[in-house]
Amino acid sequence: MSHQLPVECINEVFEYLDDDKINLRSCLLVNRPWCKSAVRILWKDIWNFRYSVDYMPYRTHVPFAIISTLISCLPDESKDFLNKNGIFISTPTPKPPLFNYASFIKILSINRLDEMIQHILKNKQSTNSLSLDYNKHLIAQEIIKMFMNQIPSLKRLYYWNNFTNIPFNIHFTYFHGARDCLIDLSELCCSSDVYPEFFYQLSQICHNLQSLTIEFRDSISNGLADFISVQKNLKDLNLLSFGTKDWTDIIPPLRKLSNTLIKLNVHGGENDVPMLFITTYSNLQELTLIGQISFEELQYVILPKLKILKIPAERPKDEILIKFLENNGKNLRELNIDGIDNSLRESIVQICPNLKKIY
Structure with a gap:
């Protein structure tokens, strides 16, 4: 008599192999x-293979295997649409796929999808640069349309605007099934210059992000502030500045995150990043500051629940740091500060009685 583990047990065990693809x-x-x-x-996350298109040399068959499998999962009308436009990508088998692979996806990277499609089309010798961009758009459109319809609940979305790679904006939030697919989105990583309609539409759907990462470029989309302002349960916020645009327009919605936010990471760019918006973050427990930061604004800020402080580069002047720690060091457990000498270390230890780790 054979005995088999219940499917639920197998699923639970296999979750521990999430990072062990082999x-x-x-x-x-x-x-x-x-x-x-x-x-x-x-298939939960098909974009994180170590041999992806970012790595040279990489296993060139991987992008083709993923895209061709996704093509095989497309509905007949999408396949016919691509064929009518002269786009023919062979599938692993002429038979229907064994599984609905698209429905397993929990993480979507618009940019990785774009890179994989481009890799495949570039290897077609008959494709010129103009038709490559157009064909890439059509393929991406049909695949994303399938994702919105087939993925029951997307958990993480990456969308970095890159004009050299993504020639057309695909308004996928309007596709059939997009609301059900995106309503429980828990993590979004995007650039500030993604087209405004993306943020406006997502503001109508997604109100319960747990984590938000924004890479600030030289422009900020008009819809970004609205999207931030409707978030009701944000726990983790990462603000990365790589442009010259100031953040004035989004400071008001950032202040509205005061009740839920417990982790903040700010990476300054060419200009000093204004920091007074964190004065309302009374529940903040972890703060990381890197690069050009307006430390002078921080010295009088009160963060009563702060437990972890990281300033791994370009730390503030000693007197500013000491003043900040006098206000916020009582519950501090971990401190990572660049270039601490013995004198400063002794002062910090006296101010922060519960400190367990300093490096």
């Missing part, structure tokens, strides 16, 4: 229940 691939060959469980995890 062993997960081996599990595909055991039996159908193992195969189904392993496939579900392998």
Whole structure:
């Protein structure tokens, strides 16, 4: 009499292999229940392979295998649409796919998808640069349309605007099924210059992000402030400045995050980043500051629940740091400060009685 583990147990065990792609691939060959469980995890995030298109040399078959499998999952009307536009990408088998692979995806990177499609089209010798951009847009459009319809609940979305790679904006928030797909989105990583309609539409759908990362460029989309202002449960905020644009327009919505935010990471750019917006963050527990930061504004800020402070580069003047720690060091457990000498270390230890780790 044979005994098999329940599917729920197999799924639970395989979750621990999330980062072990090699062993997960081996599990595909055991039996159908193992195969189904392993496939579900392998396809949860198909953009993080170490041999992706960012790495040279890389396994060139991987982008083709992923895109061709996704093409095989497209509905017939999408396949016909691509064929009518002269786009023919071979699929792994003429038979229907064993699984609805698109439905397993939990993480979506618009940029990785774009890079994979471009890699495939560039290898088609008959494709010129003009038709490459157009064909890339059509393929991406149909695949993302399928994602919005087939993914029950997307958890993480990456969308970095890159004009050299993404020639057309795909308004995928209007596709059928987009609301159900995106309503429980928990993490968004994007650039500040993504087209405004993306943020406006997402503001109508997604109100419960847990984590938000914004890379600030030389322009800030008109819809970004509205999107930030409707978030009700944001815990983790990462603000990365790589342009010259100031943040004046988004300071008011940033202040509205005061009740929920517990982790803040600010990476300053060419200009000093204004920091007074954090005065309302009474529940903040972890603060990381890197680069050009207006430290003078911080010395009188009160963060009663702060436990972790990281300033790994370009730390403030000693007197500013000491004043900040006098106000916020009582509950501090961990401190990472660039260039601490013995004298400053002794002062910090006296101010922060509960400090467990300093480096």
